[in-house]
Amino acid sequence: MAFLKLNFPVHTADNRLLLPAGAILSNSTLTQVIAANKATSQQTCRLLKHATIKRDLLDLISSPPYDLIFSDKTKVTRIINMLDNFQLPMQVLESLDYFKSANYYTYCHLIKVFTLSALIARDFLPDDREWAKFVSTGPTHDIGKICVPMHLLKKETLLTRAERGKIDHHMAAGYVMLSCFYGDHRHPAAIVARDHHERRDGSGMPAGIKLRRLMVETVIVCDIYDALISSRSYRPDPYDNRTALEEITRLAEMKKIGWKALRSLVALNRKAKPEPRQVTVSIEKRGSPPEHNNYGVFANGENGDMGLKKIS
Ligand SMILES: [Fe+2]
Ligand SMILES: [Fe+2]
Numbered sequence: 230m231a232f233l234k235l236n237f238p239v240h241t242a243d244n245r246l247l248l249p250a251g252a253i254l255s256n257s258t259l260t261q262v263i264a265a266n267k268a269t270s271q272q273t274c275r276l277l278k279h280a281t282i283k284r285d286l287l288d289l290i291s292s293p294p295y296d297l298i299f300s301d302k303t304k305v306t307r308i309i310n311m312l313d314n315f316q317l318p319m320q321v322l323e324s325l326d327y328f329k330s331a332n333y334y335t336y337c338h339l340i341k342v343f344t345l346s347a348l349i350a351r352d353f354l355p356d357d358r359e360w361a362k363f364v365s366t367g368p369t370h371d372i373g374k375i376c377v378p379m380h381l382l383k384k385e386t387l388l389t390r391a392e393r394g395k396i397d398h399h400m401a402a403g404y405v406m407l408s409c410f411y412g413d414h415r416h417p418a419a420i421v422a423r424d425h426h427e428r429r430d431g432s433g434m435p436a437g438i439k440l441r442r443l444m445v446e447t448v449i450v451c452d453i454y455d456a457l458i459s460s461r462s463y464r465p466d467p468y469d470n471r472t473a474l475e476e477i478t479r480l481a482e483m484k485k486i487g488w489k490a491l492r493s494l495v496a497l498n499r500k501a502k503p504e505p506r507q508v509t510v511s512i513e514k515r516g517s518p519p520e521h522n523n524y525g526v527f528a529n530g531e532n533g534d535m536g537l538k539k540i541s
Contacts, residue, residue, distance in 0.1 A: 233423075233435055237398045239405040241320060242327040242375050245269075247405055254401065259414040266409040276367070277312055279322045281328070286340050294458060294470045298345065298497040311357070317367050317408040324372050334381055334462075335374055338455055343368035345451040349493040352505050353443070361445055366421040370448050371420060373403030385462045387528040400426055400435045408508040421448050428485040443489060450490040453477055463523040467522060470517025474498065484513060 233254045239247045245263055277283040287309075290299040299305045307457065326337035347364045354360040374382060375399045378400055381392050389395070403422030408414035426434035426449050427440040440446065457473035460466065474495060493505040 231436060233401050233404075235306045235398070235401055235405075237376065237395060237402070237441065239373075239376050239402045242324045243404065247409055248367055249307070254405065256414070257407050258404070259467055261410055262405065263412050263414065267412060269320065273316040274319050274322055275313070276315050276317050276322070277309075280326060281324065282340065283313075285337070286344055289341050290344055294498065295341065295345070297500065298494075299348065300500075301502050301532065304351070308351065310345065312364070315361070315364065320410045321367060321372070321407075324375060324406075325368060327375060330406070331379055332374070334459070335371060338459065339371060342370060342448060342451045344360040345455070345494075346448050348497065349447050349451065349490055350444075352493045352496075353489065363447075365416075366418045366444070366448060369403065369407060370421050370425045370452060371399060371403065372406055373380070373399035373401065376402035383462050387523055387526055388463075389528045393527065397426075397434055402423070417444060421445050425449055428480075429487060430484050432485060436500075443487070446487055447490040447493075449486060450477060450494055453480070454494060464519060465521060466519035468518060469516060470498065472518055475514050475516045476518070478510055478512060479514070481510070482488050514519055 235248060235252045235254065236248055238249050239246065239252075247266065252258055255513070277286070289295060291306075325336060325339065328339065329526075343364075343366075346366070347360075350360055350363045354363055367531075373388050374396075377396050381388070381396055384392070394537045400423050404419050407416060407419040407422050411418060413419070419446065420442070424438070424440060424442070427436065427438050427445070430447075431437050431439045433440065440449075449497070454473055454477060457468040457476055458470060468474075477486070477491055477494070481488050481491050488510065492508045492510060495510050496503050496508045497504045499508075
């Protein structure tokens, strides 16, 4: 069995150290850090009652292209009503507060990915309890970015490989944080935070596993979609909606992600809201990506580590 090793420390939004750099994320390490943080991980609070989250969520899903995606008012109202009673650990909500003041893009991204993945998951998890279990992954897939220097998340010029490595720390950091916040390193939210950059063909990060979990893949599809249709520090112009869907389709064609969650996303992007099973995803490529995209391009002359290493 392979375990991850941290190349950077993991701390909470209020700067409390959870694990130092060099820690190996074995079951026993995680059990120890969970036990050490038990006293602070008990309190929960209703997500949509916290601060301005409900208002922000409703605003975000009423702006294009989300207004079309969330245009089935009956279905959306039912989902919002179910989310109204949804509880999360207080430390998760404090982390959202941190992003809201320090990095508003990430705050909005977390809420949009959460709400979109909750809507998509309803297509294949009609049972309320199963769906609620999935939704407990919450708005937290990128929570580990608390452990990434803020200037790197906002950097508009090319990143060095070493800087990219610091950003890539967020998967393992989120895994540790959510293991502590939920008191369980097998909690779905912790698994999603750890695996949301993994791919079916093993080409992802941090461990390069061959991902087979639909729950994680749903968040991945929503994560990529929202990142593409948004302005980013490394790419000032967003992808248009069609080109974004084509890019995700390309990933499915390359067998990096599956088709199920993508089909649901495509169905939601159609006015008539067809059954996802009946949707044929077009593989025609007519879109054009925006110019000035620095993603995946590194500054010259740097040869840093990638933030995480897989060891056995
Ligand atoms: Fe991420
Ligand atoms: Fe993300």
